[in-house]
Amino acid sequence: MGVFTYTDEHTSSVPPARIFKASIVDSHNLMPKLLPDAIKSIEFIKGDGGAGSIKQINFAGGFVKHQIDELDEKSLTYKYTLIEGNGISDKIEKVSYDIKFEGLQDGGTISKIITTIYTHGDFEIKDEDLKAGKEKVLGLYKVVEAYLLTTPDAYV
Numbered sequence: 001m002g003v004f005t006y007t008d009e010h011t012s013s014v015p016p017a018r019i020f021k022a023s024i025v026d027s028h029n030l031m032p033k034l035l036p037d038a039i040k041s042i043e044f045i046k047g048d049g050g051a052g053s054i055k056q057i058n059f060a061g062g063f064v065k066h067q068i069d070e071l072d073e074k075s076l077t078y079k080y081t082l083i084e085g086n087g088i089s090d091k092i093e094k095v096s097y098d099i100k101f102e103g104l105q106d107g108g109t110i111s112k113i114i115t116t117i118y119t120h121g122d123f124e125i126k127d128e129d130l131k132a133g134k135e136k137v138l139g140l141y142k143v144v145e146a147y148l149l150t151t152p153d154a155y156v
Helices: 016-025 027-034 127-150
Strands: 002-012 039-046 054-059 062-072 077-085 092-103 109-119
Touching: 002 127, 016 027, 016 092, 016 109, 016 127, 027 039, 027 127, 054 077, 109 127
Parallel strands: none
Antiparallel strands: 002 109, 039 054, 054 062, 062 077, 077 092, 092 109
């Protein structure tokens, strides 16, 4: 088994608690509204959204299942593992994400993401595949950020 880890950071002028509430805690309600053509629905198929829960995200072209490993609203941290669906194959066993939202002096946020990909055998991830994955995550982040910037009373 191979293990590939990469880190990424994003900054925003939106306070960390708002981004955390919108993009993590209430993502099952917000994301299908913001991206109805891409995300058809998000549902908990096990649990209530806390650690141990399993969330299924249904896309126009498939689905993914995430197991929530940790959700801490005080420290604004979220850890989850992609366990089934698009992205999981005979080459990729699972993908784990460790996300932390931290405040900046200007009131904004720095989001730190550690992604760990567990592969079967000696399969190696191509740089262009990593870049495509990062761009998808950044795209979702930017959609939530834009919504929060244009709707200042949401998730306060």
